[in-house]
Amino acid sequence: MVVYLLCFILFLVGLYGVVTRRNLVKIVISLSIMEFSVFLFLALIGYVHDGVVPIVDPANPDARYVDPLPQAMVLTAIVIGLATTAMLMSVIIRIYRKYKTLDIREIKNLRG
Amino acid sequence: MKGMTLIVKKTTQLIAGIVFLYGIYIIVHGHLTPGGGFAGGVIVAGSFILLILAYGSDFMHLTREETGSTITENLGILLALMIALAGMITGIKVFFFNWLPHGTVGELVSAGVIPLYNIFVGMEVAASILTIFLALLIFKEEVTKW
Amino acid sequence: MNPLIPLFVAVPLAGAFLTMIFGKFVKNLNRYIGLIVLLFLAIISYYSIVTVSGTVSVYKVGGWEPINGIPIGIYMVMDSLTAILLCIINTIGLLAVFYSFTYISQYTSENYFYALFCLMVAGMNGVVLSGDLFNIYVFLEISAISSYALVAFGVEREQLEATFKYQVLGGLASLLILLGIGFIYWKAKTLNLADIKVALGSAPEKTHYLLVQMLLLSGFGLKAAIIPFHAWLPDAHSSAPSPISAMLSGVLIKAAGIYVILRLFFNMFIISEEVAILITTLGALSMAVGVFLAIGQWDIKRLLAYHSISQMGYVVMSVGVGMILVARNTKPEVASLAIAGGLFHLINHAAFKSLLFLNAGAIEYRIGTRNLQEMGGLSQFMPATSSTSFVASMAISGIPPFNGFFSKLIIIIAAIMAKFYLLALIAVIVSIITLASFMKFQRYAFYNKEVQKDEKSPKEVPFPMVASMVTLGILCLLLSLLVLPQVRDIVLKPAIDILMNSQMYISPILGM
Numbered sequence: 085m086v087v088y089l090l091c092f093i094l095f096l097v098g099l100y101g102v103v104t105r106r107n108l109v110k111i112v113i114s115l116s117i118m119e120f121s122v123f124l125f126l127a128l129i130g131y132v133h134d135g136v137v138p139i140v141d142p143a144n145p146d147a148r149y150v151d152p153l154p155q156a157m158v159l160t161a162i163v164i165g166l167a168t169t170a171m172l173m174s175v176i177i178r179i180y181r182k183y184k185t186l187d188i189r190e191i192k193n194l195r196g
Numbered sequence: 197m198k199g200m201t202l203i204v205k206k207t208t209q210l211i212a213g214i215v216f217l218y219g220i221y222i223i224v225h226g227h228l229t230p231g232g233g234f235a236g237g238v239i240v241a242g243s244f245i246l247l248i249l250a251y252g253s254d255f256m257h258l259t260r261e262e263t264g265s266t267i268t269e270n271l272g273i274l275l276a277l278m279i280a281l282a283g284m285i286t287g288i289k290v291f292f293f294n295w296l297p298h299g300t301v302g303e304l305v306s307a308g309v310i311p312l313y314n315i316f317v318g319m320e321v322a323a324s325i326l327t328i329f330l331a332l333l334i335f336k337e338e339v340t341k342w
Numbered sequence: 343m344n345p346l347i348p349l350f351v352a353v354p355l356a357g358a359f360l361t362m363i364f365g366k367f368v369k370n371l372n373r374y375i376g377l378i379v380l381l382f383l384a385i386i387s388y389y390s391i392v393t394v395s396g397t398v399s400v401y402k403v404g405g406w407e408p409i410n411g412i413p414i415g416i417y418m419v420m421d422s423l424t425a426i427l428l429c430i431i432n433t434i435g436l437l438a439v440f441y442s443f444t445y446i447s448q449y450t451s452e453n454y455f456y457a458l459f460c461l462m463v464a465g466m467n468g469v470v471l472s473g474d475l476f477n478i479y480v481f482l483e484i485s486a487i488s489s490y491a492l493v494a495f496g497v498e499r500e501q502l503e504a505t506f507k508y509q510v511l512g513g514l515a516s517l518l519i520l521l522g523i524g525f526i527y528w529k530a531k532t533l534n535l536a537d538i539k540v541a542l543g544s545a546p547e548k549t550h551y552l553l554v555q556m557l558l559l560s561g562f563g564l565k566a567a568i569i570p571f572h573a574w575l576p577d578a579h580s581s582a583p584s585p586i587s588a589m590l591s592g593v594l595i596k597a598a599g600i601y602v603i604l605r606l607f608f609n610m611f612i613i614s615e616e617v618a619i620l621i622t623t624l625g626a627l628s629m630a631v632g633v634f635l636a637i638g639q640w641d642i643k644r645l646l647a648y649h650s651i652s653q654m655g656y657v658v659m660s661v662g663v664g665m666i667l668v669a670r671n672t673k674p675e676v677a678s679l680a681i682a683g684g685l686f687h688l689i690n691h692a693a694f695k696s697l698l699f700l701n702a703g704a705i706e707y708r709i710g711t712r713n714l715q716e717m718g719g720l721s722q723f724m725p726a727t728s729s730t731s732f733v734a735s736m737a738i739s740g741i742p743p744f745n746g747f748f749s750k751l752i753i754i755i756a757a758i759m760a761k762f763y764l765l766a767l768i769a770v771i772v773s774i775i776t777l778a779s780f781m782k783f784q785r786y787a788f789y790n791k792e793v794q795k796d797e798k799s800p801k802e803v804p805f806p807m808v809a810s811m812v813t814l815g816i817l818c819l820l821l822s823l824l825v826l827p828q829v830r831d832i833v834l835k836p837a838i839d840i841l842m843n844s845q846m847y848i849s850p851i852l853g854m
Binding site: 126168 | 476479480483487491497498499503505506510514516517520521527528
């Protein structure tokens with residue numbers, strides 16, 4: 085149970101960062117922390133006590149395997165997270181080129 | 197972008213090939229051991245990134261490289277899609293059908309089309325990560341230039 | 343198995359990759375690939391909506407048959423609701439691509455535009471077709487990431503700022519959705535929508551169930567921009583290139599937000615009254631707050647974006663009324679009327695809101711500004727834009743004989759019959775304020791000033807833009823026909839049946 089709680093705390097740490105940080109790069113880092121807490125949670129769901137890697141071994145037919153589906157989900161989600169982060173970073177570079185700053189308080193043309 | 201020192205260059209020269217081969221190994225054995233297209237593709241891209249970082253490159257080269265890697269990426273994913281669509285005209289005619297003979301479990305050439313998917317996915321992942329890296333590098337070069 | 347189902351995803355993907363490979367070498371190939379792909383998709387989606395008629399066809403990707411009645415593969419499901427959404431996506435997509443022929447040529451790197459557009463369409467088609475929760479997430483991300491890139495397509499200051507905001511909130515939404523999926527998988531040990539309903543059973547564990555519902559509601563609510571989660575929408579939708587604004591406002595918030603909420607809460611969860619009341623309240627709130635935020639705007643596209651929030655509020659409110667009645671298990675005919683109103687308004691909103699954004703794009707294309715105070719007297723110079731935008735404005739404010747009138751009428755009648763008089767009153771007031779807001783738009787943009795015609799005055803926009811706008815204008819009139827019982831029985835009725843009776847959705851998938 086403690087590990088799930090730690091996951092949740094990590095999630096909150098990320099959320100705190102997204103809400104309070106003023107630097108664009110730090111916001112992205114916080115978002116990544118949140119992302120990885122969710123991945124950790126997904127990986128924990130699939131954990132089976134005393135389970136082995138889910139590869140079928142003819143020598144050991146009745147082994148207990150951990151659940152492979154959440155692992156596949158995590159892999160897919162990591163790929164998606166990679167794409168999102170890359171996209172965000174490239175947008176930040178573009179923003180830096182236009183505004184010459186990374187401070188979110190100075191980047192507010194849009195309002196109302 | 198400037199390259200790094202001689203020590204880094206020499207070390208890179210020694211290990212880049214091995215990293216590349218290791219990536220290929222992971223991709224090809226994707227249906228037998230942990231890993232596969234994604235993990236192997238990242239390693240392959242890593243070897244290219246290592247070389248670019250160690251030896252440096254100029255702006256023109258980088259843009260040309262990016263064009264090449266974009267095309268490779270799209271070609272890889274298009275081929276994977278074609279294999280998936282080929283499932284719709286062979287066998288039981290289902291999208292993503294495994295239409296090649298399955299072979300025996302545990303051999304390198306087995307599991308039907310899954311190794312092919314691994315190879316194309318590896319190609320796509322390697323090229324796309326290289327594209328992301330190159331795009332960010334080109335951005336950075338442009339920023340420092342202005 | 344119906345072989346058309348995977349083509350909805352595979353063809354636009356292939357189009358995107360082909361554009362990226364060959365678009366550099368052959369001039370104008372990119373736009374023709376886009377047009378052909380979307381034309382093909384539109385034709386097969388019309389074919390699907392005619393043939394589906396109440397049946398649920400299941401496509402098992404990879405041919406993985408269920409083992410011991412447990413579905414193990416990826417399922418794609420086509421039913422009437424899906425077919426309606428597919429028609430909306432691909433029709434609006436086709437017109438937006440045709441509109442882009444001239445509009446996008448003012449930007450550089452058209453290849454990327456058409457490739458990303460195809461990817462976005464593939465993602466949305468995938469969301470509405472997929473039958474399991476994780477694939478919904480994956481396709482949602484495909485469409486979301488391509489829309490992030492498309493919002494920033496002009497790489498100007500505002501667009502970059504808007505896309506950053508959109509991406510951070512969109513990323514947050516995806517994480518909440520993923521967390522919700524994780525919690526569901528924890529208890530149900532399956533991801534198939536129908537199987538989850540069976541696995542969670544008729545008496546689920548209360549706290550867990552509520553937690554999952556709240557996570558998914560806030561995640562998809564963020565994607566659909568229901569009111570407490572709306573902060574990104576006005577920025578993103580007003581900064582994007584106009585055909586993309588039309589796609590985002592007209593299609594993406596429906597396919598990625600409203601559709602999934604409908605599907606999950608009607609077909610996967612057992613509807614509980616508290617959640618239904620919450621959804622109705624959120625809908626009513628978005629309806630009222632959205633329109634009040636809209637009325638003070640002077641930027642055309644921002645005004646339209648706030649109206650999107652308000653109009654989506656109508657849909658959510660009406661569907662929520664249906665949910666409350668289903669949960670209470672009373673008055674099924676009123677519930678089905680309320681859901682019919684919601685779905686009808688969803689279809690109508692796609693038509694008139696895309697048209698309005700295309701009009702705004704046409705004005706921007708010729709005058710170069712989006713500020714209402716700087717324009718005026720355009721009706722003499724741009725007759726097609728002016729008349730189609732008049733049609734759309736009347737449709738969105740609910741003036742007969744345009745489509746918006748009938749859907750709003752159905753929603754108000756359903757609210758009164760369900761004895762929610764306050765909601766009916768809010769709906770009427772919001773509709774009046776909407777009318778006022780669009781009178782302002784019409785007056786300032788197209789009439790107001792008497793401008794002498796000379797060679798410097800703006801001309802009508804080129805043919806592809808006019809053709810798309812006129813088609814959508816005609817659609818705004820034609821969609822009124824859905825109110826006739828004969829047409830409604832073919833298009834809307836099967837979709838409502840699927841939503842009201844989740845057994846109709848579950849049994850074909852699990853083969854019971």
